[in-house]
Amino acid sequence: MSTSQTAPIAFLKGHGTENDFVVVPDPDNAIALSARAVAALCDRRAGIGGDGLLHVVRSAAHPEARAMADDAEWFMDYRNADGSIAEMCGNGVRVFARHLQRAGHVEAGDLAVATRAGVKRVYLAAGSDGPGGADGDITVRMGRALLPGDEGVSVSVGDRTWPARHVDMGNPHAVAFVEDLAHAGSLHSAPAVTPASAYPAGVNAEFVVDVGPRHLAMRVHERGSGETRSCGTGACAVAVAAARRDGLDPAVTGAPVTYTVDLPGGRLVITELPDGSVEMAGPAVIVAEGYIDPVWCETAIA
């Protein structure tokens, strides 16, 4: 955020299954959001607080999205809570779409959103709360999961180590099936994921248990944010890893496979389709909106 900013900057606060975000609408890409500014805004005590930040920019106005502008009017410039940049955020893209719908920028129905992991198709049901709609689940076509070869990935917490599945949902994941989610410990610090060479840009680590047929529960430690109460791309990675573990591959059988994934902050339903794409359905809520004090910007971010 440019420290020369004098006008108040609008923001919203939202969440998807309690994965929470500061939303900064900036259609013309006029706000220079430094990593430091993002970290200050996401700070839960001295800032607004969030697992990440959604910078809402017209694709045509952003150098990383200009090439997608013909396919998607809006670009989700996603940042983690520590200010780092990530390719994609599954819960974030639903909150992003909810904001656009609520602000009247888009209608219910199909919407294309540009992300650093490509254009994602979002389906927004018409809501009952207000003209633009504000409730109901949002479905996102997340693209294909990539399963890089067996690099012998493993995840460790304390003296426990589990073999893990490397799943790429546009961003990197290591999925470990465990006996008990409590074995992941406090997750105050990042679990060790090896070999480091499998994840040169860092990794999100998921811990998963079965709770019933095609029904999973998970915890996650997110790159750049720590343990969060939900991760959409993580839930997709977990569902695909579980399908392969269970001998299911829609590309082979021609039948979609659905897993229900319970997270500390709520439930996501993940379906892998015969064309290999992964669909995620879940809630997205805008909680509040307001203005960031320019004096705070000067002092906290300068």
Ligand SMILES: N[C@@H](CCC[C@H](N)C(=O)O)C(=O)O
């Ligand atoms: N919470 C997100 C993922 C956000 C990005 C992640 N921390 C990364 O660095 O890849 C989700 O819902 O997918």
